[in-house]
Amino acid sequence: MESLVSMVYLFILLSLLQCLNFGPAAAVAHAGNGDGVQPLSKIAIHKAVYALHENASVKAHPLVLGVKGGDSDWVTVEVECPKPSEDDWVAVFSPANFNSSTCPPTEDMQQFPYICSAPIKYKYANDSNAEYNKTGKASINFQLINQRADFSFALFSGGLSDPKLVAVSNVISFVNPKAPLYPRLSQGKSWNEMTVTWTSGYNIIEAVPFVEWGQKGESQTRSPAGTLTFHRNSMCAPPARTVGWRDPGFFHTSFLKDLWPNSVYTYKLGHKLLNGSYAWSKSYSFKSSPYPGQDSLQRVVIFGDMGKAERDGSNEYSNYQPGSLNTTDQLIKDLKNIDIVFHIGDITYANGYISQWDQFTAQVEPIASTVPYMIASGNHERDTPNSGSFYDGNDSGGECGVLAETMFYVPAENRAKFWYSTDYGMFHFCIADTEHDWRQGSEQYKFIEKCLASADRQKQPWLIFAAHRVLGYSSSYWRDGTFAEPMGRESLQGLWQKYKVDIAFFGHEHNYERTCPVYQSQCMNMEKSHYSGVVNGTIHIVVGGGGSHLSGFGPFQTSWSLYNDSDFGFVKLTAFNHSSLLLEYKKSSDGKVYDSFTISRDYRDVLACVHDGCEPTTLGS
Ligand SMILES: [Fe+2]
Structure with a gap:
């Protein structure tokens, strides 16, 4: 029995270690910028044992949350422990019942494990009250979001690695745990369609989901929504299949069609219950997209x-994605000046701890409910060994793409193949999926070529390529003698050049870097900040500093790298018209611009013949 237990521990430990990204980024992470470890993965919850103490107690209040209609609320947890210690910690469990009766059936259920689901968050008792070690008393505040289930709080001794359950609290709950929440907008498959995806606890057999919407101040109509969910057996590996699993609820998507361009719409999420009553969300609004090619001010944020x-x-607050809240808050502050957002992979870093996806959608709700929040797939969404991902690590913690593909809509033919195109006025975007094969001859390569070729550059002069891993250039990369993912640039630079892609964006390296207009590692233009004339190379931007622990840069000086910064930030693109584009790199700490350049050019400059980018001509006339 004991050897079996050790084997299970070893397996869990190995699985958890696999979740970590030990790439060069992790190796050069700055001190104080996080440790790159999902905090919930530090908890050895399977090892938890009983150490209940009759004089220890945990009491949580208020008992009912969201009485004023909010989707989040504060809870005070009073802890009393006769034998306090500095590694005592308080876990938040949801659902409130976390004992072994909730464990999935396994062959070895006699004594072990006692607990088989990770908490949704935790705090050390003495973080809130420095005197806790002496007095054994602490008053700890948690902010909870509505996550479709009730909550309880548990005091553990023994630290995270050897948890001993000392006391469990009363149960608390939101007024309506099933409420429709956290809407995410996305561009539909055509320019005049907006999709709204949200999360609720209502299955289709108990309520009918819909969106009530219309132009602001005018009569509102109702559109139906489709419903999706998934189960534990859709997860590919631990911890998503084991301690990280949590019922995800239901995901509803409604397609708001035939929108008038540039118009403000209001919308509300609704569920009609079997008894005829309704559950409503609060009211939101968005501005519909411009007609493709439309000449107007258009502002795009990418990170x-x-x-x-x-x-x-x-969860040790700033240890995992220390820049995340700053980035979120800067975008919310500037939201009136943003039209569409692209989050190009590594979305939540839930890494198989499913509860974290709710918390991410709550965090970005002010943004995602107001402008299209377009995502790309990264290693932390998709990669799991033997699951068809191009890379074989377990950076997704066993999610193998299911969470990203179900909780967010993207206008892909098949969301499990996470590549798509989308138009926004004068922009044409081709979003690739680095976690699937992109090499010449692959299904994705054909898509990328078709997408790039489909931009009518007179109407859509600004052609943008984006993907998660660096397929172009990054000075923080030096693997297999390349500054990008092996094979990436070799496979795709011909397409970028042939179709005269203006800018290629990448994440994965947690910093900012900008190149010259580059082709085959050569600067095609010596200008540094005001580009004009023909498109003779693509400008590559790494913008992976959205919030996760920072990456540094390697020791190599290259001719193509014009600006780099190891800090948290994002990029804003402003198209003023068909011939004028501004790129700004802003830091998340203050929202100010630290790097920028402009592109000014006419249609004939895009058409002009450049090296490896000429249209065929004949001598006939
Ligand atoms: Fe990544």
Whole structure:
């Protein structure tokens, strides 16, 4: 029995270690910028044992949350422990019942494990009250979001690695745990369609989901929504299949069609219950997209690798994605001046701890409910060994793409193949999926070529390529003698050049870097900040400093790297018209611009013949 137990521990430990990204980024992470470890993965919850103490207690209040209609609320947890210690910690469990009766059936259920689901967050008792070690008393505040189930709080001794359950609290709950929440907008498959995806606890057999919407101030109509969910057996590996599993609820998507361009719409999420009553969300609004090619001011924000953090200081607050809340807050502050957002992979870093996806959608709700929040797939969404991902690590913690593909809509033919195109006025975007094969001859390569070729450059002069891993250039990369993912640039630079891609964006490296207009590692233009004339190379931007622990840069000086910064930030693109584009790199700490350049050019400059980018001509006339 004991050897079996050790084997299970070893397996869990190995699985958890596999979740970590030990790439060069992790190796050069700056001190104080996080440790790159999912905090929930530090908890050896399978090892938890009983150490209940009759004089220890945990009491949580208020008993009912969200009485004023909010989707989040504060809870005070009073802890009393006769034998306090500095590694005592308080876990938040949801659902409230976390004992072994909730464990999935296994062959070895006699004594072990006692607990088989990770908490949704935790705090050390003495973080809130420095005197806790002496007095054994602490008053700890948690901010909870509505996550479709009730909550309880548990005091553990023994630290995270050897947890001993000392006391469990009363149960608390939101007024309506099933409420429709956290809407995410996305561009549909055509320019005049907006999709709204949200999360609720209502299955289709108990309520009919819909969106009530219309132009602001005018009569509102109702559109139906489709419903999806998934189960534990859709997860590919631990911890998503084991301690990280949590019922995800239901995901509803409604397609708002035939929108008038540039118009403000209001919308509300609804569920019609079998008894005829309704459950409603609050009211939201968005501005519909411009007609493709339309000449008007258009503003796009792009970043990768943002992740989440807890505003109440839980989960060691700043250790995992220390820049995440700053980035979120800067975008919210500037939201009136943003039209569409691209989060190009490494979305939540839940890494198989499913509860974290709710918390991420709550964090970005002010943004995602107001402008299209377009995502790309990264290693932390997709990669799991033997699951068809191009890379064989377990950076997704066993999610193997299911969470990202179900909780967010993207206008892909098949969301499990996470590549798509989308138009926004004068922009044409081709979003690739680095976690699936992109090499010449692959299904994705054909898509990328078709997508790039489909931009009518007179109407859509700004052609943008984006993907998660660096397929172009990054000075923080030096693997197999390349500054990018092996084979990436070799496979795709011909397409970028042939179709005269203006800018290629990447994440994965947690920093900012900008190149010259480059082709085959050569600068095609010596200008540094005001580009004009023909498109003779693509400008590559790494913008992976959305929030996760920062990456440094390697020791190599290259001719193509014009600006780099190891800090948290994001990029804003502003198209003023068909011939004028501005790129700004802003830091998340203050929202100010630290790097920028402009592109000014006419249609004939895009058409002009450049090296490896000429249209065929004949001598006939
Ligand atoms: Fe990544």
